[in-house]
Amino acid sequence: MNAGPQAPIVVEAESFSGQREDDVRQWHVIPAPDGAPAVADADQRKQAAEGASNGSYIRLLPDTRRTHGDKLIRGENFSPEAGKMAIISYSVHIETPGRYYVWVRAFSTGSEDNGIHVGIDGEWPEHGQRMQWCQGKNTWRWQCAQRTEKQHCGVPMEIYLDIETPGKKMIEFSMREDGFTMDQFLLTTDKNFRPE
Template sequence: MNSQNKQLPKIALEQNGFVLVEAEDFTSQSNSEIRKWHITTITQNPTATDAGKSHASSASGKAYIEILPDTRTNHEEKLISGENFSDKPGAVAVVSYKVNFQKPGRYFVWAKIYSTGSEDNGVHVGIDGTWPESGKRMQWCEGKNSWFWDSKQRTQEVHCGVPYQIYLDVLQPGVHEIQFSMREDGFEMDQWIMTIDKDFNPTNDSKF
């Protein structure tokens, strides 16, 4: 193939301390032998093999990604650590994005997800192959059966998550790799945001 015809990886641009990324615009995947992120669109529905229903029609850009196969949808189904659940960030189903940061700093991470049950609402986020404590156990309890923005960290005391505790520190300007890895299979993600504004909340803005 002519090198001029190769598709260049999509690099998102942070501007004024803010970046919004479509989940399907990832640049690579890793650790995908057991579980893998799959793109769902109006015409492409890999969840059909898992008896799942597509939510593409209501997603931004009519596309989203989901960790499949989905074998644990509720508490009654068996939890298999390292297969359908991983409390170790970066171990299973890692999806990566490139972001060009002009402004270093502490960025709070938000994601818009679709959760239908009690076992498809958690994920980890990291940067440049590292998985800080502040990126572990992103958790959603609200907004079932709809696309819902949130930024909370599950703790031993608060299972539905504590606000302001999910963030990544960008120490240097330039291109960095932002990564999400599986905590629970069946996790569906439409978009994600990084912002230095601690008080920003996309649920308060109609354009999101």
């Protein structure tokens, strides 16, 4: 018997277990861990100072498409297909199967760093594609919305993963736009849950 929605599973973005398909774009922890080359510029340091959980986050670099005027290059600074570029993985234990809504806490500075894809165990379901942010520029903001042809800013609560069996799962994110900046993600079976 299911007693109702499970408590949300919250994961720090910098606690990834690995990344692949990263020869063109890579995820970087900011600020860089001790001994790693620093990749943070002044804007990135400002972001971390303004409320990233644990004072660190990840960013997809290099960021060459910052404005709509910058050239869009498929397979380099934009990836419309999920699971093709800059995949970052997280090992997560799922106790109860079900539909898990995926929320991500991201920092977007413009219109060209506000999209990502989410998948599970190497699969990229339709409802994990084109996760989108439009509001709350230059602030950390939670979102669970899917970009569609009719709703460019995303349809709320349409980003989810259907998990059929309990156990260890690999939750994965892949590039849609370079420059994407992520602090945390969470999984919840409660469609009415809203992160603070």
